[in-house]
Amino acid sequence: MKLEQAEGMTLWRRLYGANPLHLLAVIGCFALSGYVVSMLWDDPTWPALLIWFVGAVIGHDLILYPLYALADQPTVLARWARRRYVRDRPVLVPAINHLRAPVLGSAVLGLIYLPTITRHGEDAFRFTAGLDMAGIYRHWLLITAGLFLGSAVIYAIRLGRAARRTTRPTDQA
C-alpha cells in the first residue's frame, strides 16, 4: 500500500512536475486573484489599472533592470581592460565599489523620491498643503555629493594605508 502511494506520487511528479502542495498553492493564488478581478470587473478605470500593473512589471524587468545592468558594464570592462593592458602594476585598492556604492545610494533615493525631485506632484501638493517642491532636487544633489565625496574620502584613506603598507623595496622589486 505504501509502495503504491509512493509510485503514485512519482507518477504525479513526473506528469505535473512538482508535489501536490504546489498545485494547491497556485490554484489558491489564481482563485484569490480571480476574486479581486471580479471585484474590479465593473470598475470603469480597469484599463488604467491593467496598464499600470503590467507596466510596472515591464518597466522594471525590461527597462529599469537592463539599464542598471548596462550601467555596471563600463566598470567591469574597465577592470578587464586594466588586467589586460596594465598587468605589471597591481591594484592597491579596487575602486569599483567606491563607485558603485554612491551611485546606488543616489539612484535608489532618486527613484523613491522621483515625483518630488522632478516636481511631478507639485500641483496637487500646492493645492493640498499650500507648499511647493521647488528646492528639493537640490537636497538630492547635495546628498549625492555627500555620498560621492564620502566614498572618495574613504577610498583615499584606504589607498593611503595600502600605499604605506607596500614598502618601497617591494615596490621596486
Add this chain to the structure above:
Amino acid sequence: MTGPGAPQFDGGSTTTPETSRVTGGDTSDEDPTPGRPGGVRTAPEPAYGFPRPLFRTLARIPVPPPFHPRTWRSPLRGTWLTSVFGAVLLIGLPIVILTGLMSYIAYGPQFGQAIPGDVGGLHLPFFDWPAGPSWFYRLTQGLHVVGGMVLTPIVLAKLWSVVPKLFAWPPVTSLAQLLERISLLALVGGILFEFVTGLMNSQYDYSWGFGFYPAHYYGAWVFIAGFVSHVIIKLPTMLRALRSGPHGTGAFARWLHDSPAQTEPEPMDSHGLAPLDPNRPTLSRRGLLGLVGGGSVLVGVFSIGQTWDTLRPLALLSPRGQSYGDGPNDFQINRTLAGSGVNPAALGDGWRLRLTGGSSEVSLSRADLARMPQHTAVLPIACVEGWSTTRTWSGVRLRDLAALAGVPDPDNAFVQSVETAGAFARATLQGNQVLAEDALLALRVGDDDGGPMADLSDDHGYPARVIVPALPGVHNTKWVASIDFRRRRT
C-alpha cells in the same frame, strides 16, 4: 548582460555556447577553465514534467542572450543569496501588508467611510479601531509607509537576484512551472504596482487615471495572493538553503567573511540562479549585503523624519519635511482653506457649531466653546501618507459636547465640516473615539514641547477642529459645522 562574444573577464579563454551545452552532463570533457572561480560548471538537467520530449527538444534549441544562461555572470547570484533577501522580506513584507490592511479598518468601514466601500471578503476581521494609545495609528501607518520605503532596495535586490529565471530557457519545464510562472505575475506585478502607487501617492503624483485607494487596496490583495502561494512553494527551499550554507557546510560565517578574492560562486542547482559562467567577483557577499542593507538605511534616514518630529530636519527629500514657519501652527496641512472651497466669511463671527441628536438642537459660538471647560492633550496627528507630528491641543472634550447635546453615551457621532466638496469633509466617529479622555474639539494648538499656544490657523481648521487619539489624520475634521451624536439602539 554580457553575450557569448563579449570579453570574458578572467583574461583567458573564450568559449562559445556550442562547445559547452548546458544540458545534463555534456560538458564534462571540457578542460577546467584556469582562474575561473569554481572551474567548469554544469547545470543539472531540470526535472522535466510531461511531455518530457517536448521540453528536452526545446532545451536543445540554441538561444541568444538574454535567454542563454551565459548571459548571467554575477558570481554572487544563487539560491543562498536569494534566500537571504527572501528571509528579510518574509519578515518585512507581512508588517507592511498587515499595517496597510489595518489602516483600512482605521478608516471605519462599518460606517461606509473606508475606501473602497464594499470589499466583499477582502479585509481583516472588522473591529472597533482603538482610541488609544494615541500613537497607535502613527505607529502602524509609519511602519506601513516608511517600512515600504526601507524595503524598496531589498525588493530590488531580490528581483535582481532572480532575474535569470525570467529569461530561463526553456521558458517552462513542466505544467507546474507554467502555473507557477503565471502566479509570479501576481507576486511581481503586485509588489511593483503596490510600491509604485504607494510611493507616488505619498508624493502627490496622481498620474494614473484611477483612484489611489481602491487600486492600492485591491492591488494589495493580488500581491497577497502571489506572496502567500510563493511562500508556500519556496519556504522549504529557502530554509534548506539558509541552513546548508556554503557547499552544504553550514558555515555562514565563513561565507560572509570571504573577501572578494576568496568569494566562490554558489554551486549550480536545480533552482537555476547560480551562474553557469561567472565573472571574477568584484564584490564579496558581505559587501553586497552591506550595499543593499546600506541602501535601506540610507532611505530610512531620509524618510523617518516625516513621522518622527526630532528627526524632521533629516526628511530632506520628503515634501513633508518642509516647514511653514508660523509658530504654534507650524505643522503639516493636508487641506488648505483655499483648497477646501470654504468661504472664509462662513468661519467668522457668524460661525456656529450645531449639536444634534438630543431632544433639542444646541448651537454654540466660538466664544461659548471657549467658556466651556478646556482640556489640553498632547496628541499626534498621523496621515495615511505616512507623515505625522505631535502637537499640544486644547479645546472642549467631545464627551462634554455629547453630554451637552443630551446624548452622553453615543453609539457614534457624525461630524460635518463647513466644507462640503471634499471626500473628507465629514467623518463618523465610533463611540469609543467620542468618549475617549483626550478626544477634543480643539480650538487652540501649540508645539509638543510646552511652547506658546495659539488659535488654530485658518488652514488648520479655525474656528474648531476634531482631534481624536489614534484616528487617521483626515478624519480629524476641520472647520467643524455640526456634530450629530447618535444614540445606541436598545
